[in-house]
Amino acid sequence: MKLRVPMDSAARALGADEVVDALVAEAGRRGQQIEVIRTGSRGMVWLEPLVEVEIDGIRHGYGPAGPEDAAAILDGTSAKALGPVADLDWMRRQTRLTFARVGVIDPLSLAEYEAHGGLAGLRRALAMTGQQIVDEVKLSGLRGRGGAGFPTGIKWQTVHDAAGPQKYIVCNADEGDSGTFADRMLMEGDPFTLIEGMAIAGLGVGATRGYVYLRSEYPDAVAVMRRAVLTAREAGLLGRDVLGSGRAFDMEIRVGAGAYVCGEETSLLNSLEGKRGVVRAKPPLPALEGFLGRPTVVNNVISLATVPVIFEKGAQHYADFGLGRSRGTVTLQIAGNVARGGLFETAFGISLGEVVNDLGGGTASGRPVKAVQVGGPLGAYLPVSRFDAALGYEELDASGGLLGHAGLVVFDDTADMLAMARFAMEFCAVESCGKCTPCRIGAVRGVETLDRIAAGDPAALPLLTDLCETMKDGSLCALGGFTPFPVMSAVTHFPDEFARLKEAAE
Numbered sequence: 102m103k104l105r106v107p108m109d110s111a112a113r114a115l116g117a118d119e120v121v122d123a124l125v126a127e128a129g130r131r132g133q134q135i136e137v138i139r140t141g142s143r144g145m146v147w148l149e150p151l152v153e154v155e156i157d158g159i160r161h162g163y164g165p166a167g168p169e170d171a172a173a174i175l176d177g178t179s180a181k182a183l184g185p186v187a188d189l190d191w192m193r194r195q196t197r198l199t200f201a202r203v204g205v206i207d208p209l210s211l212a213e214y215e216a217h218g219g220l221a222g223l224r225r226a227l228a229m230t231g232q233q234i235v236d237e238v239k240l241s242g243l244r245g246r247g248g249a250g251f252p253t254g255i256k257w258q259t260v261h262d263a264a265g266p267q268k269y270i271v272c273n274a275d276e277g278d279s280g281t282f283a284d285r286m287l288m289e290g291d292p293f294t295l296i297e298g299m300a301i302a303g304l305g306v307g308a309t310r311g312y313v314y315l316r317s318e319y320p321d322a323v324a325v326m327r328r329a330v331l332t333a334r335e336a337g338l339l340g341r342d343v344l345g346s347g348r349a350f351d352m353e354i355r356v357g358a359g360a361y362v363c364g365e366e367t368s369l370l371n372s373l374e375g376k377r378g379v380v381r382a383k384p385p386l387p388a389l390e391g392f393l394g395r396p397t398v399v400n401n402v403i404s405l406a407t408v409p410v411i412f413e414k415g416a417q418h419y420a421d422f423g424l425g426r427s428r429g430t431v432t433l434q435i436a437g438n439v440a441r442g443g444l445f446e447t448a449f450g451i452s453l454g455e456v457v458n459d460l461g462g463g464t465a466s467g468r469p470v471k472a473v474q475v476g477g478p479l480g481a482y483l484p485v486s487r488f489d490a491a492l493g494y495e496e497l498d499a500s501g502g503l504l505g506h507a508g509l510v511v512f513d514d515t516a517d518m519l520a521m522a523r524f525a526m527e528f529c530a531v532e533s534c535g536k537c538t539p540c541r542i543g544a545v546r547g548v549e550t551l552d553r554i555a556a557g558d559p560a561a562l563p564l565l566t567d568l569c570e571t572m573k574d575g576s577l578c579a580l581g582g583f584t585p586f587p588v589m590s591a592v593t594h595f596p597d598e599f600a601r602l603k604e605a606a607e
Contacts, residue, residue, distance in 0.1 A: 102155075105152070106121050106152050108321075109142035111146050116167065116168070117149065120171070121139075128175060138207050140205065140207060141289055141290015142203070142286055142444075144445065148183070149165055150164060151163070151166070152174055154177070159185050159187075163182055163183060166181060194445075194447070194460075198430050199406055199432060199446060200291070202217050203286060203291045208290050211293060222297060222301060223338075223344065226304050229304075231304065234412075235254055239254030239258070241417075244404075247364070247400070248503075257305055259389065260306040261305065263396035267310070269391065270306070271369070272312065272401070275315070278505065281477060281508035283432040283444055284402035288322040291406070292329035294409050297408075298405035298409050302398055302405060302408065304343075306398055308396075314357055315354055316356070317356050339351045362534040369399070370387060373392060387399050407419075422449070426495055427450075427494050429449070430448055431446070431492060433509060434506075435456060435511070436509065436511070440461060449491075450492065452488065452491055453475070453509075454489060456492070458488075468513040470511060470513060471516050472484055473512070474510045475497065476586075480583075482590045483502050483594070519554065526584060526588060529544035529584040533580060538575070539581050540572065551588075562592070565592070572584060573585045
């Protein structure tokens with residue numbers, strides 16, 4: 102009997118290791134032969150730990166499983182039977198391109214990776230010139246999935262054209278936004294796709310060295326990525342002679358201390374160089390003077406991990422999904438007070454309401470949804486009246502939102518929006534690198550001003566608006582520049598919660 106159980110951090114936190122131990126122990130008592138394969142997570146976190154039993158080549162799910170379910174799972178009589186995993190509504194409705202292998206394969210088996218389409222993109226790229234590789238990425242319409250949404254091909258073109266004795270590929274895996282976990286899931290569930298994507302990027306722009314900057318809070322991802330890099334190097338996927346092509350690309354894993362601001366590319370580069378993680382002024386752009394002053398591509402995990410499927414299936418195949426200037430798929434991370442949280446990959450264009458109410462099943466508390474914060478702690482709080490907004494970069498921006506890394510945190514009607522606005526300012530004050538005055542001082546003054554609003558000071562609200570404008574226009578990076586999004590969206594969409602306090606004071 103062949104069983105698959107995730108080794109994903111979320112599944113392990115929910116007891117996946119204990120379930121495996123119970124299955125092995127029960128099989129041992131019976132004298133039954135079983136093979137347990139550890140995979141990534143399918144992304145249905147509310148069903149974790151999810152045990153998949155292969156029957157006639159079809160994987161049947163059981164979850165959320167506990168150690169006490171081991172005997173019934175092995176008998177096929179468990180009340181937690183879900184049927185074929187591929188037929189579950191959550192899986193069937195997805196367009197899995199970047200995450201096609203996550204939850205399906207053993208993450209550290211290069212043979213399984215190749216059997217499911219891996220390395221096909223790299224082999225195709227090896228037959229292309231650097232410019233042809235860059236043109237393919239441009240044609241795909243791929244944009245930065247870390248939050249900024251900058252066209253990936255344009256960034257690659259800049260590095261391709263830049264002169265320099267050494268160029269670098271840097272993967273920004275410093276996933277610090279609340280409610281986001283796609284990078285972690287990908288690295289733990291399909292690390293070779295990130296390695297392959299970085300190798301293709303290196304071939305495209307002429308870089309022979311790469312670094313993955315990973316946060317220390319992700320120890321499982323660090324361990325998996327390090328083992329995957331060693332395996333890839335031993336197999337000739339990395340090194341001086343990539344797949345026997347005579348072309349070089351190698352990479353290593355670097356672990357940061359966990360500063361939120363190191364998610365900003367120039368702060369990340371400073372940290373990678375062993376310096377204090379503070380934001381650099383631009384220009385010069387990292388594409389021209391990045392790591393160690395050399396031309397550098399800095400891309401998010403999902404951006405780079407999407408490159409292999411673009412080269413495997415062709416740029417036009419990828420570009421055929423999505424809407425407007427948002428091409429391809431978006432990896433939605435549904436979290437917070439929600440009945441069904443997890444990762445859902447689909448083409449850009451799905452509405453916010455469909456994600457929260459249909460896919461997410463509404464709130465876990467059963468109370469009405471009040472707001473959803475999209476795009477991490479710097480994203481706007483959107484009310485139910487904006488749930489018709491399509492999830493695309495420009496489309497969500499037109500509704501006053503920010504797509505960011507596509508994390509969605511759901512709140513029910515008990516949420517205190519003044520408290521949430523204060524939290525955003527406090528978060529900025531704590532996490533600021535201190536390089537620029539609008540962020541360093543503005544966030545502290547923002548907390549004080551929100552406390553004045555809570556105390557009923559009628560002069561404080563106009564002051565908060567003016568302060569947010571200063572932070573937005575004057576901050577060096579997105580930390581100070583985007584903190585006004587959650588603050589002012591709370592004021593705009595939930596004004597009664599601010600006015601009521603003023604009235605009470607009067």
